[in-house]
Amino acid sequence: MEDQELESGIVKKFIYVNRKAPHGTIYAHEALEVVLIAAAFEQDVSLAFIDDGVYQLKKGQNTDGIATKNFTKTFGALEMYDVEKLYVEKESLEERGLSEDDLSVDVEVLASSDLKKLFNESEVFFNF
Amino acid sequence: MLHTINKSPFEKDSLKTCLRYAEKGSSVLFIEDAVYACTKGTIFEKQISDNHGNISFYVLGPDLEARGLDNSNLTNNIEIIDYKGFVKLVADNEKTQNWL
Numbered sequence: 001m002e003d004q005e006l007e008s009g010i011v012k013k014f015i016y017v018n019r020k021a022p023h024g025t026i027y028a029h030e031a032l033e034v035v036l037i038a039a040a041f042e043q044d045v046s047l048a049f050i051d052d053g054v055y056q057l058k059k060g061q062n063t064d065g066i067a068t069k070n071f072t073k074t075f076g077a078l079e080m081y082d083v084e085k086l087y088v089e090k091e092s093l094e095e096r097g098l099s100e101d102d103l104s105v106d107v108e109v110l111a112s113s114d115l116k117k118l119f120n121e122s123e124v125f126f127n128f
Numbered sequence: 129m130l131h132t133i134n135k136s137p138f139e140k141d142s143l144k145t146c147l148r149y150a151e152k153g154s155s156v157l158f159i160e161d162a163v164y165a166c167t168k169g170t171i172f173e174k175q176i177s178d179n180h181g182n183i184s185f186y187v188l189g190p191d192l193e194a195r196g197l198d199n200s201n202l203t204n205n206i207e208i209i210d211y212k213g214f215v216k217l218v219a220d221n222e223k224t225q226n227w228l
């Protein structure tokens with residue numbers, strides 16, 4: 001049944017809500033894996049970065065010194081998977097002394113009131 | 129006494145509690161997600177500057193680099209150390225307390 005639905009081309013609005021810093025836990029890395037699965041099934045994918053999640057997009061991350069895979073490079077490749085809707089919460093950036101210039105990829109910075117509208121329009125939620 | 133903190137100050141109260149218990153002359157080392165506590169333009173800048181003079185603050189360089197941060201992102205009065213420096217801090221202090 002589900003296979004049939006996927007094959008029948010039903011597209012839902014997926015939103016991935018990222019709220020964790022990138023390297024201290026596995027959440028951010030895992031979220032990205034799940035994003036790519038939805039992208040492979042040609043779903044309508046959006047990513048929102050809130051709270052410490054905004055740190056995932058910080059420019060110039062180099063994990064050589066902590067001997068882990070620098071999965072944050074994948075953000076730059078999302079475009080190839082037609083994942084192009086990345087939203088960053090303005091309040092979270094400001095609270096952390098960051099601006100859009102500190103980020104490694106093109107994003108849309110939105111106030112939480114606007115992000116709320118995006119959530120209301122979404123159909124499937126993944127919170128990490 | 130050496131205090132280490134490894135959680136983001138935006139997620140956990142570890143920094144606040146650590147500073148409540150850290151005595152004059154002690155050292156605080158930020159590692160893993162706690163390195164964000166050392167960055168400019170956050171409310172934690174004041175918590176650190178208020179305690180500067182009584183407490184020595186250190187941050188682990190490799191954890192900063194992993195998160196795309198360097199000296200230019202840090203608030204004043206924080207010394208960046210490497211793994212060798214971490215070992216030296218532990219050896220120089222009789223006791224170490226980890227705030228998770």
